[in-house]
Amino acid sequence: MAGTTAIEWTDATxxxxxxxxxxxxxCDNCYAERFSERFRGVPGHPFEHGFDLLLRPERLEQPLAWKSxxxxxxxxxxxxxxxxxxxxxxxxVFDTMERADWHTFQILTKRSSRMRDYVNRRYKDEAAPAHIWLGTSVEDGSRKSRIRHMQGMNASIKFLSVEPLIGPMGQMNLDGIDWVIVGGESGxxxxxxxxxxVREVRDQCVEAGxxxxFKQWGGIRPKSGGRTLDGFEWNQLPSEEPSQGIVSVAAE
Incomplete structure (x- = not known):
């Protein structure tokens, strides 16, 4: 439940x-639900209760033990x-993140208005610390209200996870957004x-700086379709210049 991960845009969970x-x-084909429910009823397993929502207070200070x-x-x-x-x-959770400021934390939610309201109360006089990145999931153009919630949040780094992208996004207002991840569904x-x-989102990001x-095309398995877009891997992070993080793989 903690440690290394295969997710391309992070180091640990x-x-x-x-x-x-x-x-x-x-949420329809949620990978986390699919994984968790495999172990429902297995005595002693971390997901003995499947995908039922559980607080895990014993894990609250785990990042403090990760020194690198x-x-x-x-x-x-x-x-x-x-x-x-x-x-x-x-x-x-936020107390731990603030203490463990040698890490970068990425929080992603579909409950974007609840996150906005919480963050604006906690950080009412200044933006959330720069090592706490705050993002929302947007799966198609019908959910762009979540982007507006992010834009109204008192955060240093704001990002969008457009994954799984299940329909066109259309025109997006990216004012105040620092990072956009796009990925196809797997399973x-x-x-x-x-x-x-995907190109529609990429082009708007390029234009807006x-x-x-680009995480993956998706398919039966996450890696089924690879992760190149028009001959390039797009690996940009919020701290990078627009020209960085783009790797040509056209010759492969």
Missing amino acids: WNPVTGCTKISAG PKMIFVNSMSDLFHKEVPFPFVDR PRARPMLPDW VAFF
């Missing part, structure tokens, strides 16, 4: 909460801003992602 419930079409700096994805198996996660518990019921949907990261 930290899950002080596990389990979730679905709120939009992007890491990029840490917070709650890869849940959503920290689920309505059933009480704010006093969220406070404890046995993976929905296809059209190349023009926003870092762009």
Whole structure:
């Protein structure tokens, strides 16, 4: 539940909460649910209760024991801003992140208005620390209200995870957005992602000077379709110049 990960845009995962419930079409084929439910009823397994939402207070200080700096994805198996996660518990997660400031923490939610309201209360006089990156998932153009929630949040680094991209995004307002990740769905019921949907997002990021990261095409397995777009790998991070993080693989 903690440590290394195969997710391309992070180094480690930290899950002080596990389990979730679905709120939009992007959740339909949730990889975390699929994985967790395999172990429902297995005595002693971390996912003995499947994908039921559980607080894990024993994990709250795990990042403090990791002495070398890491990029840490917070709650890869849940959503920290689920309505059933009480704010006093969220406070404890943020307390740990603030103390462990040698790491970079990436928090991703579909409950973007709840995150905005929490962050704006906690950091009412200044932006959230720069080592705490705050993002929301946007699966198609019908969910662009989440982008507006991010733009109204008092954060230093704001990002979008456009994954799984299940429909065209259309025109996006990227003002104040620092990073955009795009990826296709994976798993046995993976929905296809059209190349023009990805290009549309990439081109808007390039025009706006926003870092762009293309994670995967998706398919039965995450790596099934590779991760090159028009002969390039796009690996940009928020701290990089727009021309960095682009690797040509056209000759392969």
